[in-house]
Amino acid sequence: MPTEPGKIRNVAVTGHRGTGKTSLVEAMLFQAGAVNRLGTVESGTTTSDWDDDEQRRQMSLASSLCHLEWQGRKINLIDNPGDPGFTGDTVAALRVVEGALVVASAVMGVEVQTGRVWERAEGLELPRVVFVNMLDRERADFYRALEGFRTGLSERCVAVHLPIGSEHELTGIVDLLHMTAYGSPDGERESGPMEIPEELHDTVETYRTQLLDSVVETDEGLMERYLDGEELGTEEVAHALKDAVTRGELFPVACGVATKNLGTTALLDLLVEGVPSPAKRPASIDVNGAGTAAFIFKTVADPFAGRINLFRVLNGTLSSDSTVVNVRSHAKERVGALLTLQGKDHDPAKEFGPGDIGAVAKLKDTTTGDLLLDAERELELPRLDFPEPVMSFAVTPKAKGDEEKVASSLRRLAEEDPTLVLRRDPQTGDQLLSGMSQMHVEVAVDRLRGRFGVDVELHQPHVPYLETIRKEARARHRYKKQTGGRGQFGDCEIVLEPLPEREGYEFVDEIVGGVIQQGFRPAVDKGIQEAMQHGELAGAPVQGVRVRLVDGQQHNVDSSEMAFKIAGSMAFKDAYAKADPVLLEPIMEVEVAVPDDAVGAVNGDLNSRRGRLQGMEPRGGMTSIKAEVPMAEILTYSQALTSLTGGRGDYHMHFLRYEEVPSHIAQKVIDETKKELEEAKV
């Protein structure tokens, strides 16, 4: 297998879920002879979906590394999950490759995740090749899909392959670059090259001209000769195409049928001829001329080999039986066995050179996002810019007493998957597990059971309500107890005022003439702050209040800090009730991407969730809807969106600000909290 940087192609296979990425990787491996039978997703026999959970769900849940040899080049393929829940893997994979192979369905064309992946790649200025798959399906239309890419994602998308026939009458594909055709005896090795069928000549002519026009436009020398009517050689066109792809000036669009192994020969040729090698494009992670440097883009828990780290060599050569330093943890790591992966199968490898992608087992303290160097050096860690989690669940162990085990196991999972976030809500006390989709969190729960033997339940988390006041109020409280010996005496008068931003707390000491001695005044403050932890409306923390301590009285024998603390707390409660208190709720900014035909339904639904529409714009072939929605109404949005869009939509959200809860709804929240508090008492 060739390993010089100029002979490597690193390609991340990405796109919407169910577009046939895993099947396509399988077909390429099979066509190149890297595996000797064509596995299927249905029978759980593909090379890249090797995990039990993946086979059960018949979908990719983690990125998987495969490799093959084609035209004397080593092609490393990273098959990525399409479900938005597992975007983290895609984000990391895109950082270690020179090309993204964006797979789309010829029936659905550009879908939500296609657009998101495209944007990510755009941000990295990553070369892209499109594969329009599933040409054999009913209602498949290559030309419509091509147009969708051109209008939705980039006008610089240009067809390099065309289908011969369509739907169930599909018989092959045309390679416009080499002007040949390929046919497939359904799941066998693809046959060809062969003659382009007569009846397609006109169409081929049209699209070949479009391709040549687009290519020469990016290369002045070729342009002149082309305009002079000179016949251009295939190799020089391919060369110019690759340069254009490398600079992001063209995005070639290929097509085929993954499950029938049709279109793979031309696609593999295209990856070799159209995608830059690591020698042609600087790695997207700069290590400042370090010696040997490798970047960990994925940590996999392998049931047999333990923890496996997938890496990309950024510089130098990583050899087995060497020692490296982890830039994040400063730990010295012993690199024992290096591995070449083919899905779950691994073979020992001696070394990986610059630009290559491989795996290493049994590192102690190294996970996703880490950088390994041959010697200790100050270097900034690459920021992967993972998306923020969109949904949270409260997690509780099924068995009492398992709390610590649940927390530590979840921490392990979150280490491997940075888009899984674990935290305790200080306000509600919930142990929150946040992820990118419901499926994402559910898979984490499955792994918790499978790998750590702990069972948990997921609940809807509590909404972190707050309370504040709307007007000024004054109260005085005298705390007095006379019990035999020394009594208790504290007396204070306070004024509450709303703070303008409805945030924070201020205590202003306005005592004059020493009616309360200096030493007792902080006790009043303390008592007030304690009372503010659980507001009288719904037991939520109170904020946005200035308290002025204006008057009081003390007793020279019976007064104590304790007495003033209680007086402060009681005075606050009295004043609070008169200060027109309200409940505040978190408002989220939600961005939903949906196909155009679902816009009406989705807007209607957001409206019924007290959402306020902020705007709509076309984005990546879909419509992006922005709205502000109270958190309480959108905790279980994932299921709703799935049923509204038939699984074709996705969303992101983040906290925006707190707002008053409308009074009719506030009453419900207050009643519910009271009920909960009472139940907790029993």
Ligand SMILES: Nc1nc2c(ncn2[C@@H]2O[C@H](COP(=O)(O)OP(=O)(O)O)[C@@H](O)[C@H]2O)c(=O)[nH]1
């Ligand atoms: N008819 C047809 N089905 C396909 C094709 N490619 C994949 N499939 C099927 O589509 C489903 C999803 O495929 P998979 O490879 O898991 O898609 P992924 O989620 O993008 O990896 C599976 O049932 C495949 O058998 C194709 O070209 N034609």
Ligand SMILES: [Mg+2]
């Ligand atoms: Mg897959």
